Amino acid sequence: MVDITNQSLNDIIENIKTKKISSTDLTKAYINNIQSAKKLNAFVTTTFDHALDKAKQFDNKPNFDQLLPGIPLAVKDLFCTENIKTTAGSNILNNFIPSYESTVTKNLWNNGSFLLGKLNCDEFAMGSSNETSYYGNVINPVGDQLVPGGSSGGSSSALAADLTPATIGTDTGGSIRQPASFTGTVGLKPTYGLCSRWGIVAFASSLDQAGPMTKTIKDCAIMLESMSGFDEKDSTSINKKKEQYSKNLKDNIKGLKIGIPKEYRVDNMPKEIDELWEKGKKILKDLGAQLIDISLPHTKYALPTYYIVAPAEASSNLARYDGVRYGYRSKQGKDLIEMYEKTRSEGFGDEVKRRILIGTYVLSSGYYDAYYLKAQKVRQLIKKDFDDSFTKIDAILTPSTPSSAFKIGEKTNDPVSMYLNDIFTVPVNLAGIPALSLPAGVDKQGYPLGLQLIGKALDEQKILNIGYAIEKNCRFKNKIKRWWL
Amino acid sequence: MSLDKEKIKHVAKLARISVDEAKVDSLTKDLNSIFKFIEQLNELNTDKVEPLTSILNQSLRSRKDEIRDGKIREKILKNSPKENEEFFVVPKVVE
Numbered sequence: 001m002v003d004i005t006n007q008s009l010n011d012i013i014e015n016i017k018t019k020k021i022s023s024t025d026l027t028k029a030y031i032n033n034i035q036s037a038k039k040l041n042a043f044v045t046t047t048f049d050h051a052l053d054k055a056k057q058f059d060n061k062p063n064f065d066q067l068l069p070g071i072p073l074a075v076k077d078l079f080c081t082e083n084i085k086t087t088a089g090s091n092i093l094n095n096f097i098p099s100y101e102s103t104v105t106k107n108l109w110n111n112g113s114f115l116l117g118k119l120n121c122d123e124f125a126m127g128s129s130n131e132t133s134y135y136g137n138v139i140n141p142v143g144d145q146l147v148p149g150g151s152s153g154g155s156s157s158a159l160a161a162d163l164t165p166a167t168i169g170t171d172t173g174g175s176i177r178q179p180a181s182f183t184g185t186v187g188l189k190p191t192y193g194l195c196s197r198w199g200i201v202a203f204a205s206s207l208d209q210a211g212p213m214t215k216t217i218k219d220c221a222i223m224l225e226s227m228s229g230f231d232e233k234d235s236t237s238i239n240k241k242k243e244q245y246s247k248n249l250k251d252n253i254k255g256l257k258i259g260i261p262k263e264y265r266v267d268n269m270p271k272e273i274d275e276l277w278e279k280g281k282k283i284l285k286d287l288g289a290q291l292i293d294i295s296l297p298h299t300k301y302a303l304p305t306y307y308i309v310a311p312a313e314a315s316s317n318l319a320r321y322d323g324v325r326y327g328y329r330s331k332q333g334k335d336l337i338e339m340y341e342k343t344r345s346e347g348f349g350d351e352v353k354r355r356i357l358i359g360t361y362v363l364s365s366g367y368y369d370a371y372y373l374k375a376q377k378v379r380q381l382i383k384k385d386f387d388d389s390f391t392k393i394d395a396i397l398t399p400s401t402p403s404s405a406f407k408i409g410e411k412t413n414d415p416v417s418m419y420l421n422d423i424f425t426v427p428v429n430l431a432g433i434p435a436l437s438l439p440a441g442v443d444k445q446g447y448p449l450g451l452q453l454i455g456k457a458l459d460e461q462k463i464l465n466i467g468y469a470i471e472k473n474c475r476f477k478n479k480i481k482r483w484w485l
Numbered sequence: 486m487s488l489d490k491e492k493i494k495h496v497a498k499l500a501r502i503s504v505d506e507a508k509v510d511s512l513t514k515d516l517n518s519i520f521k522f523i524e525q526l527n528e529l530n531t532d533k534v535e536p537l538t539s540i541l542n543q544s545l546r547s548r549k550d551e552i553r554d555g556k557i558r559e560k561i562l563k564n565s566p567k568e569n570e571e572f573f574v575v576p577k578v579v580e
Contacts, residue, residue, distance in 0.1 A: 095564070096564055097563070097564060099557070099560040099561075099563060099564075192540050192541065193541055206539075206540055232546075232548065235545045235546055236541055236545065238541070238543070298529075300525070301525065301526055301529060303522075304522060304523045304524075304525045304526050305526065307519060307522065307523050308523055308526075315500060319501075322501070323566060324565075324566075324573050324575055325561075325564070325565055325573055326564035326565060326566070327564070327566070328566070329566035329567065333576060334576065335576050335577070335578070336575055336576050336578050337501070338503075338576075339575065339576050340501040341501050341502060341503035342503055344500075344501055344502045344503075345502050345503040345504070345505075348502070353502055353504075354512070354515060354516065354519075356500050356502060357493065357496050357497060357500055357502070357512075357516065358516065358519060358520075360496050360499050360500040361488075361492075361496045364496065364499060371523070373536055374526055374527075374531060375526065376536035376537050376538065377531035377534040377535070377536050377537070378526055378529060378531060378534075379536075379537040380534050380535060380536060380537040381529070381531070381534060383537060383540070414518075415515055415518065415519055416518055416519060416522050419519075419522070431540070432540035432541070457542070
């Protein structure tokens, strides 16, 4: 029998539409895969009964005109789901059951899909290896010792292991693109404001964006179309006409101008990353695109800026976890202040506490100008670098990450070395522009490597088209053996 | 500049997080290495740069000040770690 679960979302949708498979059988196939992949620890919560109910409803009264007809989907556990536990990977939300649905997941369900389960992630999306989750490490299906990237590590692992046909994550500094790169999958961080942030557990509000994680570029276009759109409940949501990304996908990129930023060639970058970049450039050139050397001079300051802005916003957003209205409450604490302090100390993990302390410090009296204001000024310079470049180019090509997936425990003792993972992804969040990562090759160990395409604000279609052209021409094939069976 | 243990305890107090005495040393070390990294920004002269306060090319919308929902007290209290009929319950504040 053909295994439907290793096919692309687009192919699965075709199979549903031509009635080659029912939604119920499709859902059962994924449930079966999930049950035999517990070693990966990709799920925090499964909702199999709910999924089978919804699949049955679809099969009884199918609507094939929807974008995601009868498709089961698992999502990162950072999206609030009505009446289904939402933890954000944290002990402090261990018992939190939202009474509302995030706009982005609601959009997915309105397009015909339904929830299969909630995926593990770094605690409050703070991490690059999924090692900060209260619910344990997630394993990369590429190798049993490897991290799946983070913070959307459960999402990347589940997708690459065929536990969900597509998924969604959130990206504050690279949390969609880096795990996609580590698992040989596609991930897109949309323009800030394209997808509603309403109902997503907040990390850093001026940087957070939800986006799709898929096996192919076409799937990515379908998912982006399904999840994006104006939402009056998010005051930073952009009010514009909805795009038909999948219908408008085309691989003709002749004449496009692609910027190659010299600052992304960093010291000690593995040779294979450089070779991958060269491979990407050659494909684009052969397809008639024009390569243009550009400079983004403030690139090296992006990470230090991020590590002021993101913790500052996080310390403010996470102030709400006080043990009073929802979430975990410590049994200790003889007065109100002590109850707060014990609750937050026991409820948050070490990385989250570290970032709250950094954020509190940079915003505290006497230090605000030296840190936070300074970072806002440098952020302006980083944004201006991109604005200036995009007057003469259509998109930018870079590697997605400075290395392939690393081993569990390899970087946990040195926060700065962990942070350096996001060196190529963070500038995009600071500038609010879109970028995608697509798999384009492997290193000498056979681990996947990704290329990043950066576009100007609201130019998702163009980077999807360029990605589509690269995908067709680099013929990357993810060779994951199901070693966990 | 470097952060000493006293400063970290003060910031922890501001953040309402009690810090385990046994963990203060490693926390001090980690935070200092992060701040050393952050302070690269001091190489840049930003005297004439305007701070970036919004990443959007639009101003924030305001909405009409009107009641759209309500009567959801049960829903709101549902996740409370401790409640008493209509209220959230906290340790005694006033004697």
